[in-house]
Amino acid sequence: MRVSAKPPSHDIEFRVRYAESDQMGVVYHANYLVWCEMGRTELIRAVTGRSYADLEGQGIGLAVSELTIRYHGAARYDNLVRVRTTMTEVRSRGVSFEYEISNAETGERLATARTTLVSLDEAGKLVVMPPDVRRLLGDASR
Amino acid sequence: MRVSAKPPSHDIEFRVRYAESDQMGVVYHANYLVWCEMGRTELIRAVTGRSYADLEGQGIGLAVSELTIRYHGAARYDNLVRVRTTMTEVRSRGVSFEYEISNAETGERLATARTTLVSLDEAGKLVVMPPDVRRLLGDASR
Amino acid sequence: MRVSAKPPSHDIEFRVRYAESDQMGVVYHANYLVWCEMGRTELIRAVTGRSYADLEGQGIGLAVSELTIRYHGAARYDNLVRVRTTMTEVRSRGVSFEYEISNAETGERLATARTTLVSLDEAGKLVVMPPDVRRLLGDASR
Amino acid sequence: MRVSAKPPSHDIEFRVRYAESDQMGVVYHANYLVWCEMGRTELIRAVTGRSYADLEGQGIGLAVSELTIRYHGAARYDNLVRVRTTMTEVRSRGVSFEYEISNAETGERLATARTTLVSLDEAGKLVVMPPDVRRLLGDASR
Numbered sequence: 001m002r003v004s005a006k007p008p009s010h011d012i013e014f015r016v017r018y019a020e021s022d023q024m025g026v027v028y029h030a031n032y033l034v035w036c037e038m039g040r041t042e043l044i045r046a047v048t049g050r051s052y053a054d055l056e057g058q059g060i061g062l063a064v065s066e067l068t069i070r071y072h073g074a075a076r077y078d079n080l081v082r083v084r085t086t087m088t089e090v091r092s093r094g095v096s097f098e099y100e101i102s103n104a105e106t107g108e109r110l111a112t113a114r115t116t117l118v119s120l121d122e123a124g125k126l127v128v129m130p131p132d133v134r135r136l137l138g139d140a141s142r
Numbered sequence: 143m144r145v146s147a148k149p150p151s152h153d154i155e156f157r158v159r160y161a162e163s164d165q166m167g168v169v170y171h172a173n174y175l176v177w178c179e180m181g182r183t184e185l186i187r188a189v190t191g192r193s194y195a196d197l198e199g200q201g202i203g204l205a206v207s208e209l210t211i212r213y214h215g216a217a218r219y220d221n222l223v224r225v226r227t228t229m230t231e232v233r234s235r236g237v238s239f240e241y242e243i244s245n246a247e248t249g250e251r252l253a254t255a256r257t258t259l260v261s262l263d264e265a266g267k268l269v270v271m272p273p274d275v276r277r278l279l280g281d282a283s284r
Numbered sequence: 285m286r287v288s289a290k291p292p293s294h295d296i297e298f299r300v301r302y303a304e305s306d307q308m309g310v311v312y313h314a315n316y317l318v319w320c321e322m323g324r325t326e327l328i329r330a331v332t333g334r335s336y337a338d339l340e341g342q343g344i345g346l347a348v349s350e351l352t353i354r355y356h357g358a359a360r361y362d363n364l365v366r367v368r369t370t371m372t373e374v375r376s377r378g379v380s381f382e383y384e385i386s387n388a389e390t391g392e393r394l395a396t397a398r399t400t401l402v403s404l405d406e407a408g409k410l411v412v413m414p415p416d417v418r419r420l421l422g423d424a425s426r
Numbered sequence: 427m428r429v430s431a432k433p434p435s436h437d438i439e440f441r442v443r444y445a446e447s448d449q450m451g452v453v454y455h456a457n458y459l460v461w462c463e464m465g466r467t468e469l470i471r472a473v474t475g476r477s478y479a480d481l482e483g484q485g486i487g488l489a490v491s492e493l494t495i496r497y498h499g500a501a502r503y504d505n506l507v508r509v510r511t512t513m514t515e516v517r518s519r520g521v522s523f524e525y526e527i528s529n530a531e532t533g534e535r536l537a538t539a540r541t542t543l544v545s546l547d548e549a550g551k552l553v554v555m556p557p558d559v560r561r562l563l564g565d566a567s568r
Contacts (some may be wrong), residue, residue, distance in 0.1 A: 018463055
């Protein structure tokens with residue numbers, strides 16, 4: 001992984017699904033949050049070499065505790081969309097991410113978002129992340 | 143038992159959500175299957191006096207193994223929709239349902255569907271339904 | 285006008301759908317935003333006597349331009365959920381809402397959210413809301 | 427023409443999204459139908475050199491009129507899934523497709539499906555497909 005003063009970031013690209021459109025002819029706003037999560041999944045895989053599915057298998061879950069999103073433009077069916085995900089903070093009990101969602105063909109900025117995730121055990125209680133998970137994420141953001 | 147003279151049936155009504163529309167201006171076709179499931183949930187509650195959530199808490203899950211749906215019309219945002227669910231068969235390892243989806247205000251028939259569900263344990267293996275669950279469902283369809 | 289002494293608010297209640305759960309056993313976080321929209325739809329119907337579908341038929345759309353949500357608890361399949369929607373501001377080119385999402389049976393607070401919506405014409409351009417729409421909404425919040 | 431000796435088929439692969447899982451720990455069954463549609467979109471692009479979005483822009487829509495799906499296994503979060511879509515029939519007023527959905531890493535067959543789509547104009551009326559569209563699709567299946 002990259003060593004940075006610069007927090008780790010990762011891009012994914014995919015096409016908008018018909019199911020994601022609404023009767024306004026654009027992507028329904030809540031679907032952008034699903035895309036943010038796809039971005040997190042791939043960033044975690046890229047920077048830790050492990051899948052989030054594996055982490056969850058260890059009994060640790062990261063749940064979104066807060067999110068903010070601003071919409072600047074509209075994605076449409078079949079557009080090629082890019083999500084750039086940046087891990088902005090690793091804490092003992094959570095991680096924060098920022099997202100820039102754009103049209104990969106035109107470069108138009110569509111949305112920007114931030115999420116805070118907290119570490120929960122299987123009973124849904126806030127817990128400190130396992131040291132190895134924290135180290136994996138933390139090393140990545142150093 | 144198989145099909146009774148008068149299989150149990152149950153109606154639910156609800157309004158179409160904006161999120162369920164697509165850019166054709168009608169409800170995206172896969173969403174009708176979510177509605178069928180809402181119909182099953184309420185039919186099971188109505189005929190057994192227990193929630194499907196409770197049954198699942200007992201370690202038994204009913205998974206859709208086959209479904210067929212025909213679309214006759216189109217539901218639109220804010221339409222009041224009715225789903226009539228009928229339990230057509232209770233077997234040792236599963237249950238079958240039929241659905242009639244209509245516009246509750248105009249009576250227009252929108253879709254008809256059938257689903258076969260099988261009983262799975264927590265490992266996803268096909269199992270015989272617990273006798274009390276089978277009795278609850280079976281008594282209802284007598 | 286801005287905020288009135290007592291901004292209009294409206295409650296809806298509904299059961300969580302199976303489709304809304306995720307493998308953590310709770311409602312997938314993006315689905316709360318669909319619920320917020322259901323709350324808006326019913327608040328608009330309650331305070332203006334007209335449906336949002338009608339307003340949209342007039343060629344005016346309200347698109348979410350910004351949203352923030354904080355998760356305090358978790359909704360689960362079959363829970364009865366209440367969404368209290370409050371219209372906090374009516375502007376010439378938009379409307380703002382706040383939401384409190386809770387478990388209607390236990391009273392547990394699950395999430396709080398705010399959304400800003402802007403008025404767009406059919407080409408997606410920011411426009412002033414038609415005077416009658418603005419009056420309908422504005423009168424309601426007085 | 428009807429079915430050719432070797433009907434055109436096309437594969438897509440993608441990872442299962444967290445949002446697509448349900449509390450049984452597997453992909454919610456209705457989501458497979460969204461995947462079928464992604465398969466259709468890419469098959470149409472591959473065989474006609476044009477996007478379905480373009481066809482729709484010409485005022486012609488293909489709406490699912492009937493679908494059948496059988497579930498043989500379960501997809502899980504982060505699995506790499508393959509959808510093989512085959513165009514089995516081109517008619518004057520519609521097209522039929524078959525789908526085989528499998529786990530791309532293990533080869534396990536997850537589901538098989540068939541859909542019939544009909545050609546609708548913007549008012550939702552059944553119409554003959556434009557000759558050039560029919561030719562594009564029909565040539566592909568010869």
